[in-house]
Each structure stands twice: as C-alpha cells, then as structure tokens.
Amino acid sequence: MQTEDPARRSAIMRAVKSRDTSPERAVRALLRGFAPYYRLHRKDVPGNPDIAYVGRKLAIFVHGCFWHGHDCARGARAPKANADYWRAKIARNRARDAAHAERLAALGWRALVVWECELKDRAALERKLRAFVA
Template sequence: MKPKIIQIPDAIRSATMRAVKSANTKPEMIVRSLAHRLGFRFRLHCKALRGCPDLVFAARRKAIFVNGCFWHGHDCRRGARTPKTNVVYWRTKIANNRRRDAAAQADLAAAGWAVLTVWECETRSLETLRTRLLSFLS
C-alpha cells in the first residue's frame, strides 16, 4: 500500500517546527547537570565546531552531542517510529539529520576530537549515564 501524503500548510508546519527546541532540552539539561555534579566544566553549543556540540570540554578535546531519538533516527522504540502522515517528508528529514550527524562526527574526529553521542532514551537511567560520562571524560 502506497503511503498517503498529506500536505500541511506552510504556516502550520513553520509554527510547529519553531516550537521544537534545539538547545536546552530536557535530555540535554539532564546530561549537563550530571556532568557538572561530577566536577566537569564545559562550554555550551560551540558554534566554532562542526555540528555545534551540546557540551564541549575544550581542554580535553572532547565533545558530547545529546540527540533526541525521534529527530536523529535512533534505533529504539521511540526513534524507530515514523509518523503516519507525510511519511516521505519525515523519512527524508531524519535520513538527512543522520547524514549530517555522521559528517559532523567524522570532521571532529579528523580534527582530533573525541565525540560521545548521548541518546534521549539513555537519560532515563542516571547510573548508566554517569558511568558513560565518567568513562568518556576520564
């Protein structure tokens, strides 16, 4: 069965996309708070680095991206869900996000940076997240 494509008016789509935050999201705030409590200091949203990492530990040359499972196509229950309307648009958008993420990480690695991606679903277990952060930042 061919997916049904519904055209959403530009004004509605624009308003919806404007409402989606790209910085200071709840998962990002969880990671920031935990890293700070562990004694690490960092810069936020460094635009000088490709991909604008959410947390940057410049002295350690390490960067952390905190990605939403849906928006970045994570292979989990939440990220694997494709909306039932406008399927072609969403598949293309998420595929482009994944390509952009991979290119940014490759560029950072080539420049000598270590990169960690923390997924939204991983912020639910603080103990596991704490272990990952300590392992990455130490």
C-alpha cells in the same frame, strides 16, 4: 482517530527547541557533579556540540531519538502524515551527524552521543559520561 490540523502541527513542530532541551539540561546536571567547566554550543567546533570540553577536545551531543533516527522504540516511530518528508529529513540528520563525527575525528576530537532514551537509566548514563571524560 482524530486528524490534526496541518497549521496546528506546524506550530507544534516550530516550537521544538534545538538547544537547552530537557534531555540536554539533565546531562549537564549529571556532568556538573564530576566534570564541570564545559562549554555549550561552541560554533567553532564542527557540529556545534551541545557540550564541549575544548581543551581536552571532547564533544558531547545530546540527540533526540526521533529527530536523529535512533533504533529505539521512540526513534523507530514514523509519522503517518507526510511520511516521505520525515524519512528524508531524518536521513539528512543522520548523514549530517556522521559527517560531523568524521570531521571531529580528523581534528583529533573524541565525540560521544547521548540518546534521549538513555536518560531512563541515570546511573548507567553517569557511568558512560564518567568513562568518556576520564
């Protein structure tokens, strides 16, 4: 197995986007068909949701399975290099996500998390999104 240069790995990780990712764009494309008029990355809403219907108090978060510690195959994959750092980082992300969900609920918002792996079954994801925004 080839070991990777830490500087190269660091550059790769810095290049990972936090908004307008492929999964987020795919979810927005589905929503445009039946529930347009959403707002993106509202900083005035707790958690800065990827997609928000402000008047209806609906927030949609599109989470990467690795970054947010999903229990699917991709989310369960743990890096071998700097493993302690990554375990702590993902645990902090999960705690932050839970705090945002509690804050939104306290303000009367409903939140939905769409996991990156759910994009594999677009029909099921569309049904989930339709039920949420209905």
